[in-house]
Amino acid sequence: MSATADFLPCEIEACDALTAFGDAQASLDGLLAGRKALALTPVLGRAGGDPVPLALRGSLDETMPPRWLGAAQMLAGQWPEGRWGHGRTPVVVTSCNFGVGSLYAYQRERDPRHLEPGAPHAAVDLIRRSLGWGDQLSIFSHACVTSHLGLAHAARLLHAGVADRVLVLSFDFLSPFVTGGFHSLKILNTGFPAPYAVRETGSIGLGDGAAFAVLRRGAAPSGGFTVEAHALFNEMYHVTGNQPDGSGFSACLAAIATATGGRRVWVKGHGTGTLEAGRLEAEGVARQFPQAPLVSWKGSLGHTLGSCGLVELAIALRALRGGRIPGTVGSSGPTFVDSVALEPFGAASFDGAVLTSNAFGGAHAALLLSAA
Amino acid sequence: MPALERYLHHVTVDWPSPDETAATARLRLADRFPRTALRRMTHLGLLVGHVLEGADLGPSDAVVYATTFAEARALEEYLVSFPAASPLLFQTSIHPGGVQQVLIPRQQSIARLWPMAGGERLVEQSLLAVLLEPAARVGWVGGEEKGTWLCDHGMASPLAFAFCARVSADPTGAIGRIGCSPEEEGDDPCPSLATLARALRDRQSLSWRSAGTCWRIEWS
Numbered sequence: 001m002s003a004t005a006d007f008l009p010c011e012i013e014a015c016d017a018l019t020a021f022g023d024a025q026a027s028l029d030g031l032l033a034g035r036k037a038l039a040l041t042p043v044l045g046r047a048g049g050d051p052v053p054l055a056l057r058g059s060l061d062e063t064m065p066p067r068w069l070g071a072a073q074m075l076a077g078q079w080p081e082g083r084w085g086h087g088r089t090p091v092v093v094t095s096c097n098f099g100v101g102s103l104y105a106y107q108r109e110r111d112p113r114h115l116e117p118g119a120p121h122a123a124v125d126l127i128r129r130s131l132g133w134g135d136q137l138s139i140f141s142h143a144c145v146t147s148h149l150g151l152a153h154a155a156r157l158l159h160a161g162v163a164d165r166v167l168v169l170s171f172d173f174l175s176p177f178v179t180g181g182f183h184s185l186k187i188l189n190t191g192f193p194a195p196y197a198v199r200e201t202g203s204i205g206l207g208d209g210a211a212f213a214v215l216r217r218g219a220a221p222s223g224g225f226t227v228e229a230h231a232l233f234n235e236m237y238h239v240t241g242n243q244p245d246g247s248g249f250s251a252c253l254a255a256i257a258t259a260t261g262g263r264r265v266w267v268k269g270h271g272t273g274t275l276e277a278g279r280l281e282a283e284g285v286a287r288q289f290p291q292a293p294l295v296s297w298k299g300s301l302g303h304t305l306g307s308c309g310l311v312e313l314a315i316a317l318r319a320l321r322g323g324r325i326p327g328t329v330g331s332s333g334p335t336f337v338d339s340v341a342l343e344p345f346g347a348a349s350f351d352g353a354v355l356t357s358n359a360f361g362g363a364h365a366a367l368l369l370s371a372a
Numbered sequence: 373m374p375a376l377e378r379y380l381h382h383v384t385v386d387w388p389s390p391d392e393t394a395a396t397a398r399l400r401l402a403d404r405f406p407r408t409a410l411r412r413m414t415h416l417g418l419l420v421g422h423v424l425e426g427a428d429l430g431p432s433d434a435v436v437y438a439t440t441f442a443e444a445r446a447l448e449e450y451l452v453s454f455p456a457a458s459p460l461l462f463q464t465s466i467h468p469g470g471v472q473q474v475l476i477p478r479q480q481s482i483a484r485l486w487p488m489a490g491g492e493r494l495v496e497q498s499l500l501a502v503l504l505e506p507a508a509r510v511g512w513v514g515g516e517e518k519g520t521w522l523c524d525h526g527m528a529s530p531l532a533f534a535f536c537a538r539v540s541a542d543p544t545g546a547i548g549r550i551g552c553s554p555e556e557e558g559d560d561p562c563p564s565l566a567t568l569a570r571a572l573r574d575r576q577s578l579s580w581r582s583a584g585t586c587w588r589i590e591w592s
Contacts (some may be wrong), residue, residue, distance in 0.1 A: 001431060003483050006506075044455060086581060087523060096466070098489070100447070103527065118469070118527045121440060121491030136583055138497040139489045139502045141467040149486060156504040163375045181462030232484045236475040239463055248481075360463065361472040363485065 001247045001363075003233035003255040008145040008155035010227050010241040011220035013165065016078045017211035019029035019301050022213075023078075024314040027191040027301060031315065031326030032344050036300045038192060038330075043183045044176045051162035053192050054182060054300035055207030060174055062105035064113050065126075068173040072127045079167060079212050085133030088164040089155060094140045094150035095305030099123035100296040101175025108232035114362050125343045127169070144270070144303070145232070145351035145357045146170065147310035148294050148365030151213065152230040158217035171210035172305040179206060185240070193273025193303075196340045197331040202275035209304025210310040221370045225317055228352070228368040229259035235363035242280055250365035256354055258287045259368045265289060266325060266341075268312055271296020271330030272303045272356040273330075277358065282336040289354065299330020309365065316353055320371055323347050373585040376503040378510070378545035380589075381525075382538040384423040385517075385573035392532060394418065394445065394517075401430045409477035414464060415518035417473035419534035424474055424542040427511045427538045434484040434507035435471060437514065438498035438565060440491055442467045444519035444528035470534075473511065483507060496562045496580075496587055499550060502539055512537040514565050535569045548575075548591040555586035562587075 016023055020037035021030040030037060035227045042048045045060035054060065058067050071201035099117030106114035113184040117123040124139050142150045147170035153167035172178075182188035182204070191203035220226045233255070235248030242248050267285050271278060271294075283292050297312060306312050320323045328335075335342070352370035359365075388397060394415035399440045401418050402410060413421070414441070429435065437494065443465050450461035463469070468487030475482065484507065488498050503511045513536045519528020537551065558581030563571070571589060579588040 001481055004432075023426060045454060047592075051454070103447070103522070104451055106455065112525075115525045115527060118522075118525070119441060119488035119491075121494070122527075124489075125491065135493055137493075138501070139494075140487065141489050142485060142487045143466055153486070153504075155500065160376070160504055164505075176454075181450070181455035181459070183387070184457040184459040184462055186459075234475075234482050234485045236472065236479065236481050239472065260469075340432070360466060361476065361485075 001251040003251045005229045005231040005259045006152060006155060007229045007254040007259060008159045009219050010155045010158055011218060012225045013214040013216050014315055015213040015314045016075060016193050017311040018075060019209055019311060020057055024318045027315050028318040031300055031329055032174050032296055032324055034329050036330060037207060038302050041181050043269050048174065051190055052179065052188050053205035054174060054179065055205060057208040060115065061174060062102050062175055066099055066102060066117055068171045068210060069126060069130060071171060072169060073130060075116055075210060076131050079214055082165060084167050085128065085136050090163050090166055091093060091133055091137040092150040092168045093124045093155050094146040094168060094250060094306055096141060096143050096146055097178055101177040104177040112351050124168040130138040140361060143359035144305055144308060145359040145363045145365035146306035148357055148367060151227060151367065152232065152328055154215050155230060157275050158215060166215050167212060169212045170307040170310040172307040173208045174206055182206060187274055192330060193299045194313055194331040194336045195271030195273050195299050195328055196278050198334045198336060204272045204274060205302040207302025207304045209307035211307055211310035212313045213310060217307050223372050224372045226370050226372060228364060228370050229256060231255035231366045233364045234322055237362045240360055244276055246280040246284050248362045248364055252366050253284050253288040256366035256368055264349065265291045265352045265354050266292045268316055268355045269294050269296050272298050279283050279336045281283055282340060286337040291341065293327065293345060294339050295328050295341050297326060297329065299328060315353060316369060318342060320347050373552060375394060377551035378503055378539045378541055378550060379508050379543050380537050380548035381540055381546055382426050382551060383572050385535045385569055386419045386422045387533045387573055394500050399515055406477050415516060415532055416443055416515055419515050419532065420470040420513060421474035422511065423534045423536035424511065426535050429482060429509055429511050430499060431457045431481045432483050433503045433509040435482055435511040435513055436486045436498050436501045436505065437468050437471050437511055438488045438494050439470065439514055440489065440494060440565060441516055441528045443469050444522055448520060448522055470515065478479050483488060493562045493567055495568045497586060503552065508540060510539045512539055531566055533566060533569045535572050537572060550589050551589045552585050554584060555581045556584065
């Protein structure tokens with residue numbers, strides 16, 4: 001198995017996120033303090049069920065208007081002005097679940113207002129109309145690597161001369177539809193996630209997340225940040241599993257490693273708290289980046305699903321600016337590999353960071369982030 | 373918008389009879405899939421599997437997958453499975469299940485999978501993603517399955533169909549071409565996914581203009 005990286009450097013003009021802690025800076029502060037946003041919550045909201053670890057920005061139950069619409073409006077106050085969705089300033093929207101949770105609300109309550117955002121394009125159209133965008137927008141949905149696809153597509157639009165600036169928006173808010181599904185898979189259980197930790201039972205936590213980035217073609221000026229390259233790979237081994245030899249992880253990580261060009265990097269991994277995937281991922285990172293500390297932030301923020309790649313990029317940018325990288329909150333030793341960083345560490349001795357995400361179907365994504 | 377062009381090399385469309393269901397599609401296409409996979413596949417997965425057969429994609433290639441509603445029947449059934457949510461239907465209803473249902477049983481890795489959702493401009497945006505993809509061979513795949521009660525609310529497709537066009541930058545032996553070029557005037561509606569599938573099935577050319585660009589699908 002092999003993959004190649006797209007070397008399409010793009011300046012990050014602006015980037016921010018919303019998690020259960022607040023914006024990217026508040027999320028970073030929570031992580032550096034070792035706090036968990038996850039709290040045990042009935043898996044089906046008002047309808048009850050097992051208590052599972054969720055990091056929410058409000059009620060799990062569906063609302064009208066949907067909670068993610070308010071998050072998009074809040075983020076819109078942070079991104080630069082532009083004729084978004086028109087001409088040479090297109091928008092890329094990514095999500096795993098869009099507004100599908102509202103269909104379960106309709107199923108229960110038969111209130112037709114819940115139908116409006118039920119399909120992906122309908123959910124995005126609600127945001128589009130609310131924010132006054134034009135219709136030049138692309139929508140991607142590839143489970144938990146989906147925001148990486150949005151960023152990679154934006155880089156292609158910029159380097160092909162199709163766009164001057166691209167706004168990438170990613171969101172995934174929890175609902176009983178989603179939590180019920182993960183609970184049925186038994187990976188969302190009563191345990192809190194401990195990414196990369198050796199233990200008897202794996203468990204994940206889920207979180208609300210939304211984030212945006214505005215990208216321009218080329219490297220950032222001094223003081224800025226650049227997404228240098230992207231790598232993607234789809235091993236197609238099993239719906240929820242990976243090649244037992246870790247070759248799927250290795251294919252994507254090897255591709256992004258070629259882009260690092262000798263830079264000293266740290267790695268923000270996917271690290272949801274599952275055992276087998278966590279072990280394969282940690283071992284793959286240790287093979288490709290033997291000197292790099294590996295961290296996951298999902299033991300605190302929860303897994304924000306399709307938005308996680310962009311949410312964690314926004315936090316990584318704040319961490320690099322502040323000079324301290326959060327450790328793997330929620331985990332304690334022993335870990336699958338020695339390079340897992342449990343505590344925060346300084347950013348000064350690194351030239352860049354590799355950020356990775358993985359998804360159902362053995363989908364892998366990675367990007368290389370560097371500071372100018 | 374710069375001018376971009378690629379070539380069509382292999383096109384397959386499955387446009388079943390309107391009354392076909394997943395169960396009858398399983399009978400029609402039974403010999404094309406492993407038996408263990410067949411019983412779990414959705415109608416859309418079966419149709420996508422059929423059209424992907426001749427695409428000849430390898431681990432360095434890419435797929436751009438366009439669907440507005442994806443696995444509508446799995447979604448409908450998942451919704452009624454609550455409060456005992458079905459793990460199988462949850463997995464199946466997750467976008468982009470149609471392609472993964474096919475490639476996983478075949479153990480067929482691919483470099484990049486670009487699953488795209490969308491409404492009015494889905495064809496245009498997926499065409500752009502195909503034109504920007506540098507892989508030697510790109511599968512431009514799309515389709516829908518017919519919903520039931522979600523269809524009544526505009527949340528599922530009234531039609532079932534799937535298409536796959538293998539695209540490359542090599543004109544040798546091409547049966548058609550796709551592309552876009554700058555065009556000052558015009559603001560046409562973008563063809564629907566079903567219109568695209570019919571045009572591919574019937575080898576009809578398509579062109580439309582939007583946002584300073586002319587988009588086209590032409591046959592040799």
